[in-house]
Amino acid sequence: MSSRISRWLGLVVVVLALAAPLHAFAVQPDEILTDAALETRARSLSRELRCMVCQNQTIDDSDAPLARDLRILVRERLRAGDSDQQVIDFLVARYGEFVLLKPRFSLHTALLWLGPAAVLLIGALGLSLAAYRYRLRARSAVSGPAALSPAEQARLSEILGQDGH
Amino acid sequence: MIAELGHYALVLALGLALVQACVPIIGARRNDPVLMAVAVPTAIAQLCFVAFAFAALIACYVRSDFSVLNVFENSHSAKPLIYKITGVWGNHEGSMLLWVLILSVYGALVALFGNNLPARLRANVLGVQALIAVAFDLFILMTSNPFLRIAQPPLEGRDLNPILQDPGLAIHPPLLYLGYVGLSISFSFAMAALIDGRIDAAWARWVRPWTLLAWMFLTLGIAMGSYWAYYTLGWGGWWFWDPVENASFMPWLAATALLHSALVMEKRDALKVWTILLAILAFSLSLIGTFLVRSGVLTSVHAFATDPMRGVFILAILVLFIGGGLALFALRAPLLKQGGLFAPVSREGALVLNNLFLVSACAAVFVGTLYPLALEAITGEKISVGAPFFNATFVPLFVPLLIAVPFGPLLAWKRGDLLGVAQRLVGAAGVAAIAIAVIFAMEGGGPILVPFAIGLALYVMAGAVTEIVERTGLMKVPFSTAVRRARGMPRSAWGAAIAHFGLGISLLGIIGETQWSVERIAELKPGQSISIRRYDLHFDGTTTRQGPNYRELAAHFTVRRHGELVGVMEPAKHSFPSRGTSTTETALLTRGFAQLYLSLGDPNPDGSVAVRLYYKPLVLLIWLGAVVMVIGGGLSLSDRRLRVGAPKPARARAALAPAE
Numbered sequence: 028m029s030s031r032i033s034r035w036l037g038l039v040v041v042v043l044a045l046a047a048p049l050h051a052f053a054v055q056p057d058e059i060l061t062d063a064a065l066e067t068r069a070r071s072l073s074r075e076l077r078c079m080v081c082q083n084q085t086i087d088d089s090d091a092p093l094a095r096d097l098r099i100l101v102r103e104r105l106r107a108g109d110s111d112q113q114v115i116d117f118l119v120a121r122y123g124e125f126v127l128l129k130p131r132f133s134l135h136t137a138l139l140w141l142g143p144a145a146v147l148l149i150g151a152l153g154l155s156l157a158a159y160r161y162r163l164r165a166r167s168a169v170s171g172p173a174a175l176s177p178a179e180q181a182r183l184s185e186i187l188g189q190d191g192h
Numbered sequence: 193m194i195a196e197l198g199h200y201a202l203v204l205a206l207g208l209a210l211v212q213a214c215v216p217i218i219g220a221r222r223n224d225p226v227l228m229a230v231a232v233p234t235a236i237a238q239l240c241f242v243a244f245a246f247a248a249l250i251a252c253y254v255r256s257d258f259s260v261l262n263v264f265e266n267s268h269s270a271k272p273l274i275y276k277i278t279g280v281w282g283n284h285e286g287s288m289l290l291w292v293l294i295l296s297v298y299g300a301l302v303a304l305f306g307n308n309l310p311a312r313l314r315a316n317v318l319g320v321q322a323l324i325a326v327a328f329d330l331f332i333l334m335t336s337n338p339f340l341r342i343a344q345p346p347l348e349g350r351d352l353n354p355i356l357q358d359p360g361l362a363i364h365p366p367l368l369y370l371g372y373v374g375l376s377i378s379f380s381f382a383m384a385a386l387i388d389g390r391i392d393a394a395w396a397r398w399v400r401p402w403t404l405l406a407w408m409f410l411t412l413g414i415a416m417g418s419y420w421a422y423y424t425l426g427w428g429g430w431w432f433w434d435p436v437e438n439a440s441f442m443p444w445l446a447a448t449a450l451l452h453s454a455l456v457m458e459k460r461d462a463l464k465v466w467t468i469l470l471a472i473l474a475f476s477l478s479l480i481g482t483f484l485v486r487s488g489v490l491t492s493v494h495a496f497a498t499d500p501m502r503g504v505f506i507l508a509i510l511v512l513f514i515g516g517g518l519a520l521f522a523l524r525a526p527l528l529k530q531g532g533l534f535a536p537v538s539r540e541g542a543l544v545l546n547n548l549f550l551v552s553a554c555a556a557v558f559v560g561t562l563y564p565l566a567l568e569a570i571t572g573e574k575i576s577v578g579a580p581f582f583n584a585t586f587v588p589l590f591v592p593l594l595i596a597v598p599f600g601p602l603l604a605w606k607r608g609d610l611l612g613v614a615q616r617l618v619g620a621a622g623v624a625a626i627a628i629a630v631i632f633a634m635e636g637g638g639p640i641l642v643p644f645a646i647g648l649a650l651y652v653m654a655g656a657v658t659e660i661v662e663r664t665g666l667m668k669v670p671f672s673t674a675v676r677r678a679r680g681m682p683r684s685a686w687g688a689a690i691a692h693f694g695l696g697i698s699l700l701g702i703i704g705e706t707q708w709s710v711e712r713i714a715e716l717k718p719g720q721s722i723s724i725r726r727y728d729l730h731f732d733g734t735t736t737r738q739g740p741n742y743r744e745l746a747a748h749f750t751v752r753r754h755g756e757l758v759g760v761m762e763p764a765k766h767s768f769p770s771r772g773t774s775t776t777e778t779a780l781l782t783r784g785f786a787q788l789y790l791s792l793g794d795p796n797p798d799g800s801v802a803v804r805l806y807y808k809p810l811v812l813l814i815w816l817g818a819v820v821m822v823i824g825g826g827l828s829l830s831d832r833r834l835r836v837g838a839p840k841p842a843r844a845r846a847a848l849a850p851a852e
Contacts, residue, residue: 053427055793056715056802077576083434085578088427128578135573139563143556143585150548158536165535 053088055095060102069102072111076101076118077128085128097126195260198248199339202289205241205296206329208234212322216315217387228315235303235318238325239296246280246293249338253280259345262286262338268351268770270741278362279352284486284502285338287365291482292328294366294373298402299325302377309398316384317377324376327509335502351770354742360420368413368440372478374406375443378450379475382468383517386524391464396457399471401829403454407447408825414440415818426776426791428709428806430814433582438561439481445554446474449547456540460605462533463544465525470547472521476514477554483510484561535607542600542608549593556585594648594699597692598655601685602662616662620654645703653696656689687828691821698817701785704810712805715796725807727788728752729761734795742766744777747792747801751781758783763792763803785812 054073060066073087078094086094086101097118104114118126130136175183212234219227249262253276258264266283267276280286299321306314332338355361381399385391417440422430431437450470456463483506534540560577568574598620602613624647631643661667663681664674712724718733732748746764750757761779768774781788786809793802 053804054713056713059713075580077578083432083576083578088429088432123574125574125576128576129580129584130575130577135567135571136563136575139559139577139581140585142559142563143552143589146555147548147552147589150552154536154544154548161533161535164533 053090053094054098058095058098058102060106062106065102065105068111069098069105072101072105072114073098075115075128077126079122079125194248194251194255195257195339195341198245198252199337201241201248202245202329202333202339205238205245205292206326206333208238208241209322209325209329212238213319213326215319217319220312220315220319220388223312225311228311231315231318231322232303234322235296235299238322239300242289242293242296245339246289249286249289250277250280252339253277256349258347258349259341260338261340261342264342264346264349266352267349268741269348270770271351271357272740274359274362275352275357279356281365282352282356282361285332285336287369288328288332288336288486289338290366291369291373292325292332294369295321295325295328295376298373298377302380302402312388313381313384313395313398316387317380320380320383320387321376324380324513327512331502331505331509335505348770351741351768354766354768354771354773354775355424358420358424360416360424364413364416364420367409367416371406371408371410371413371447372440372443372481374402374409375447375471375475375478377402378406378447378471379513379517382471383520385468385528386520389524389527391468391528393458393461396454396467399467400451400454400458403447403450403471403474404825404829407444407451408822408829410440410444410447411818411822411825414444415815419815423778423780424775426778427804428711428789428791428808430705430811433560433579435561436485438557439484442477442554442557442561443474443481445550445557446470446477449550449554450474452543452546452550456543460534460540462540464528466547468525468528469521470551472514472517476510476517477558479506479510479513483507534605537603537610538608539600539603539605542596542603545596546593546600549589549596553586553589553593556589557582560585591648594652594695597652597695598658601659601688601692617655617658620651620658623654624648624651639707642703642707645707646700649696649699649703651696652699653693656693656696659689659692660686683831684828687824687826687831689824690827691824694817694820694822694824696817697813697820698815701810701813701815701817705808705814708809709811710807713802714805715800715802717798717800722803722805724788724805726753727758727807728755729788729790729805731801731803734799734801739766741770742768745792745795747803749779749790751788761788761790763790765792765794782812785810785816787811 054070060069070087074085076086076097078084078086078089078091078097080091080093081089084091084094086097088094100118101114104117109117115127124130130139132140212231215234216228216231219225219230252260252263253267254273256263256267256269256276258267262283262285266279266286271279281290299318302309302314302317302321306317309317378399381395381402385395414437417437418430421432421437422428450467453463453467453470457467483503486502486506560581564575564577598617599610599613602616603610627650628643628647631646635642660678660681663685664677666674669677710724712722714722716722716731718731721728721730723729728751730750730752732750734745734747737744737746744764744766746762749761749763751759751761759781761781763779764777766775766777776791778789778791781790786807789806789808791804793804795801
């Protein structure tokens with residue numbers, strides 16, 4: 028575990044050292060396609076793709092040479108007539124899923140994609156349960172208090188017992 | 193000598209914190225007023241010693257004492273004085289000392305202004321607060337000591353990372369830490385309530401101002417950091433869903449939820465258990481934020497600590513406080529009995545809905561930030577989670593919340609009338625509908641969602657205005673009566689409306705900037721022009737200058753609109769010989785709420801230079817909205833009720849509670 032971390036950190040340090048002095052520019056003028064429609068597609072694709080040697084940067088934002096290579100590659104594929112999906116598939120085949128800033132839904136990303144929805148769902152279930160209980164209580168308040176259930180009775184004596192000492 | 197004194201003061205502060213962490217809590221258990229009273233002087237003395245240690249470190253920086261390792265690594269004799277001072281918290285060790293300083297400031301504030309707290313509550317709060325201080329003092333002394341000396345002192349320091357030599361970064365970390373650490377007070381109050389096994393509405397009244405204060409600092413800190421990234425990084429973005437940003441955003445979301453649930457608890461004595469849990473979660477997220485940034489588990493623009501040993505120590509702190517907090521919660525929360533009942537459709541119900549969506553949105557950020565790390569640690573598989581993921585998960589969770597925002601304050605407590613509120617919001621919805629129609633007509637094509645998003649922002653703003661109009665009876669009663677009612681309205685009601693209005697303003701800025709921003713990228717030679725929207729920028733040429741500790745290459749642009757001179761822009765590149773790095777200095781020209789944004793690439797040998805030019809409409813609203821939110825928070829904080837602390841009836845009730 029710790030050797031993995033240090034290896035990873037080592038990589039990061041090397042990468043940063045490589046990337047830092049090359050303070051070029053994100054998208055450079057010579058990369059831009061003359062076909063405006065293709066260029067727009069290229070830009071929006073670039074925002075979905077990660078510069079793999081950077082920290083959480085898209086290839087659209089990054090100054091790194093690798094990002095430039097990828098930007099040019101995306102534009103080459105688009106000019107060759109690829110659809111957006113084909114470009115992405117091509118890059119994933121070449122560089123792995125790491126290149127996607129929005130991971131594909133699969134078994135190993137299920138928790139990632141479903142986690143927030145699960146929190147919402149569990150919360151909503153809990154709330155509807157609370158609302159149901161409220162309605163029950165409101166009804167029993169009209170018809171006078173219901174007798175304690177055995178479990179409630181036990182809990183009550185437990186609390187009273189606690190207060191006793 | 194100063195460094196050693198600072199080091200020694202920190203050790204003494206640790207000793208005091210140890211005393212404060214044990215004696216008052218024991219005193220509270222035994223009901224011994226003498227032992228409980230120990231907490232107050234120790235908290236104040238602790239602040240004095242930590243402040244001394246911090247001042248000592250500042251003195252080392254100001255005097256450029258390079259025999260101190262930390263100063264050598266992060267300072268330079270030629271650095272301007274202001275950055276010598278701010279460099280203290282521009283690095284890991286110094287920023288941790290700042291963390292502890294702020295922690296002790298909050299502790300001392302509770303000690304000084306907590307006279308109206310029940311003695312046992314105060315003793316327990318200060319005890320828990322000191323426990324946090326012990327952990328962080330130990331962390332600094334054992335793994336991150338800023339006072340270490342070098343045997344052979346070098347003549348010159350290595351300088352602070354140039355990207356941090358910026359006024360924005362001088363105040364961003366202290367603001368953020370004031371927010372992070374402020375949540376420790378809510379946590380300590382929650383722990384104290386659990387230790388005591390007792391909690392009432394008055395508790396919420398004491399906790400809310402502290403949470404509000406922390407939330408205000410957090411809001412300002414995040415906005416500040418976002419603006420800094422916007423003008424420093426040079427590619428026009430202002431939020432990157434970077435893990436370091438998420439680290440501050442998660443506590444903000446949790447603190448926002450906590451503010452709202454504490455309101456329910458204060459007014460209606462309900463949601464006690466949930467509020468306690470949120471207080472624990474909010475501070476846990478602050479700790480996780482500190483861990484993410486400080487352990488080097490992510491290395492990004494902001495994070496500079498890369499020492500696994502520290503990571504393990506912070507991990508231990510996390511396990512101790514989050515695990516301990518949740519364990520105590522599991523043990524004691526069942527003892528806290530639920531209070532007031534409310535119908536699902538009511539102000540309480542709306543606030544619960546607010547909490548549900550805020551917590552789910554927070555979960556989206558949490559999972560997106562930590563899942564890649566966890567997956568890599570467990571399976572070795574590497575995935576990336578970036579802006580496209582967060583846009584796809586966070587946004588759908590936040591939109592229902594925004595639709596619900598204007599409903600909340602208009603609903604009655606206990607049992608509300610949804611239809612009646614909807615009728616009162618017809619005006620706000622009308623404003624939104626008109627805006628949607630106008631934008632749709634103006635834009636013609638374009639993404640269909642844009643008019644609706646703008647409509648949503650305007651609806652949130654109009655909803656906040658509706659609340660004020662409804663409460664004052666404006667339009668229905670004579671104007672003078674409305675003014676009198678407006679004066680009589682509690683400041684917290686004004687604060688809530690203004691904060692919600694600010695939320696709408698930020699939203700408007702965010703949508704306007706993301707959807708209508710225009711970009712030009714070009715290579716220009718002196719004498720050439722570039723135009724964007726109705727502006728023409730003429731490139732006059734470049735000059736080089738010598739700054740205090742850098743060389744500057746500045747490009748001059750004259751900006752004209754329809755041939756009329758509106759200003760000059762001078763984007764620049766600063767190169768710092770001490771570190772061999774350079775920074776991009778963006779030029780900004782503000783026109784109303786819009787900005788022209790110009791940044792410079794490297795100059796070519798033939799004298800031409802690559803430029804990146806943006807026209808960003810409404811962009812300033814993003815941060816202006818945050819400022820308005822903070823003003824709302826401040827108004828609420830100045831409410832008499834919170835200033836006075838617990839009101840008489842609650843105190844009387846507390847006194848009547850059976851003695852254990």
